[in-house]
Amino acid sequence: MTALLDALRDQFPVLDQTVHGKRLVYLDNAATVQRPLPVLHAMDTFYRESNANVHRGVHLLSQRATDQFEAARVTISRFINARFSHEIIFTKGCTEAINLVAHSWGGANLRPGDEVLLSHGEHHANIVPWQLIAERTGAVIRPIPLHDSGELDLEALRAMLSDRVKLVGVKHVCNALGTIHPIEEIVRMAKSVGALVLVDGAQSLANVDVDVQALGVDFYSMSGHKAYGPMGVGALYGREELLNAMPPYQGGGDMIRTVSFEKTTFNDLPNKFEPGTPNVAGVIGLAAALDWVAGLDSASIKAHKQSLLDHATEELNRIEGVKIIGTAAQKAPVVSFVTDFAHPHDLGTIFDQHGVAIRAGHHCCMPLMKRFGVPGTARASFAVYNTNQDIIVLIEALRAAREIFA
Amino acid sequence: MNLNELYQEVILDHGRKPRNFRLLPMATHTAEGHNPLCGDQIHLMLSVRNGTIEEATFDGCGCAISTASASLMTEAIKGQKVEDAEVLFRQFQEAIVANGDTEPLGVLECLIGVKEYPTRVKCATLAWHALRAALESEEKSATISTETGEVIPHA
Numbered sequence: 001m002t003a004l005l006d007a008l009r010d011q012f013p014v015l016d017q018t019v020h021g022k023r024l025v026y027l028d029n030a031a032t033v034q035r036p037l038p039v040l041h042a043m044d045t046f047y048r049e050s051n052a053n054v055h056r057g058v059h060l061l062s063q064r065a066t067d068q069f070e071a072a073r074v075t076i077s078r079f080i081n082a083r084f085s086h087e088i089i090f091t092k093g094c095t096e097a098i099n100l101v102a103h104s105w106g107g108a109n110l111r112p113g114d115e116v117l118l119s120h121g122e123h124h125a126n127i128v129p130w131q132l133i134a135e136r137t138g139a140v141i142r143p144i145p146l147h148d149s150g151e152l153d154l155e156a157l158r159a160m161l162s163d164r165v166k167l168v169g170v171k172h173v174c175n176a177l178g179t180i181h182p183i184e185e186i187v188r189m190a191k192s193v194g195a196l197v198l199v200d201g202a203q204s205l206a207n208v209d210v211d212v213q214a215l216g217v218d219f220y221s222m223s224g225h226k227a228y229g230p231m232g233v234g235a236l237y238g239r240e241e242l243l244n245a246m247p248p249y250q251g252g253g254d255m256i257r258t259v260s261f262e263k264t265t266f267n268d269l270p271n272k273f274e275p276g277t278p279n280v281a282g283v284i285g286l287a288a289a290l291d292w293v294a295g296l297d298s299a300s301i302k303a304h305k306q307s308l309l310d311h312a313t314e315e316l317n318r319i320e321g322v323k324i325i326g327t328a329a330q331k332a333p334v335v336s337f338v339t340d341f342a343h344p345h346d347l348g349t350i351f352d353q354h355g356v357a358i359r360a361g362h363h364c365c366m367p368l369m370k371r372f373g374v375p376g377t378a379r380a381s382f383a384v385y386n387t388n389q390d391i392i393v394l395i396e397a398l399r400a401a402r403e404i405f406a
Numbered sequence: 407m408n409l410n411e412l413y414q415e416v417i418l419d420h421g422r423k424p425r426n427f428r429l430l431p432m433a434t435h436t437a438e439g440h441n442p443l444c445g446d447q448i449h450l451m452l453s454v455r456n457g458t459i460e461e462a463t464f465d466g467c468g469c470a471i472s473t474a475s476a477s478l479m480t481e482a483i484k485g486q487k488v489e490d491a492e493v494l495f496r497q498f499q500e501a502i503v504a505n506g507d508t509e510p511l512g513v514l515e516c517l518i519g520v521k522e523y524p525t526r527v528k529c530a531t532l533a534w535h536a537l538r539a540a541l542e543s544e545e546k547s548a549t550i551s552t553e554t555g556e557v558i559p560h561a
Contacts, residue, residue: 342470343468343469343473344444344469345444345446345468345469345471345526345529346413346469346470346471349409349412349523349526350409350413353408353409360444361443361444361445362444362445366445369445375445375446375447375467375468376444376445404409404410404413404418405413405418405421405422405470
């Protein structure tokens with residue numbers, strides 16, 4: 001594993017630097033992961049050799065750009081095992097993907113009194129779009145409770161289900177606590193009352209296997225930059241018949257078939273939902289990232305990340321005054337904690353001086369923080385390139401903080 | 407600058423044992439200071455009579471820097487004329503963003519080191535913005551956010 005890991009780390013030039021005179025230990029991967037050379041190379045090559053607008057020109061470069069753009073759609077659809085590549089809609093990120101569903105599907109289908117069930121742990125990106133649409137449609141949002149471990153209370157969900165429930169929204173992997181939610185089971189339960197399921201997959205592509213058909217989900221939103229791809233690109237998976245029935249979300253060029261001032265007709269999937277010039281280099285970078293992830297030895301990477309999580313959990317539990325928030329049986333390599341000696345924000349500053357980058361705060365999950373009675377947490381999240389040595393530095397930094405404050 | 411200069415003993419002391427950390431039932435002016443980026447929340451309460459701040463207290467939750475800043479501020483403004491507190495607000499604000507020399511601030515100087523840590527400046531100024539909001543608002547209570555800087559009077 002060590003040789004493999006060294007070779008792997010070499011693919012991430014950004015890691016090879018010092019901050020405040022210390023080796024950079026990057027443990028903020030749930031916020032954004034670093035990009036490997038093949039992703040940087042793919043984007044650079046696009047701009048150097050193929051840059052042109054897609055779906056428009058008759059010239060060679062435009063054809064080349066369009067081919068690469070559409071090949072990327074196929075790559076992503078295969079990565080999550082969608083039935084058709086036109087079930088993949090490119091967006092500027094996971095947030096936009098959820099907004100698309102809330103506004104297009106929600107705007108057309110939600111009626112006064114209809115219910116949208118969201119887990120109490122949702123990211124603001126899977127709460128606020130629904131609040132905006134609920135205000136317009138008269139639908140009601142109800143939070144699904146969590147256990148103290150951070151796991152979804154499935155019994156409570158069962159009791160909340162009725163024919164008023166039109167959609168259940170839950171994230172696959174919790175960015176704040178790391179919990180991996182049992183999507184298949186949630187889908188089975190939701191289907192029993194005819195509700196659709198939207199899964200926020202922001203953290204998924206880098207951390208769990210995603211097979212949208214096996215999971216049975218209706219919508220699955222994805223982020224590029226949390227999956228070793230670039231920022232400013234993401235995607236929505238939606239089942240073909242749902243997407244076909246949904247009205248456009250935004251209007252513009254490329255999403256139309258004919259336009260006149262009397263009547264406009266819309267393009268087919270996926271173009272119907274992709275107005276304007278897309279982030280072509282970003283999409284190509286995302287496909288390169290997923291190819292790169294697919295090329296890794298999945299079993300040993302999984303074992304490596306699990307051992308990082310176990311190591312960090314064990315070390316943190318050994319420090320007096322430290323409490324880990326989120327103790328689910330199934331977790332992504334994320335460890336969120338609070339201490340009785342320092343506020344997460346102060347920890348973040350002290351860690352930074354040790355070269356350690358973590359996230360401190362509410363992680364865009366204010367209802368979740370309230371549920372656990374904390375203003376925020378310190379969060380260390382790991383990626384394939386992190387090492388046991390990184391955890392040793394993290395723990396040293398935490399002991400130093402304890403020295404200062406305790 | 408090293409961490410010991412940021413986390414000086416005065417700051418650690420006020421962070422651990424904030425002074426004037428209590429509710430003030432007879433408050434005449436209050437303001438809610440909120441930093442949406444980190445979740446810090448400070449509720450400042452003032453009792454102003456005849457142009458003098460007779461009492462200043464706060465509660466809420468925040469990091470060591472924001473708690474210490476609020477604690478030191480309430481100590482500094484207690485017994486001061488409103489105009490003098492406003493001058494102090496401006497001097498503190500200037501000192502924390504300026505590069506050159508500024509007015510001496512006494513014990514409050516310990517907070518000025520935070521300017522070496524740009525991401526933490528808002529922690530140190532949160533209570534001060536709440537002070538300005540409380541004093542400026544026509545209403546009895548106001549809300550201030552570090553992100554908008556606008557004073558929103560409560561309905």
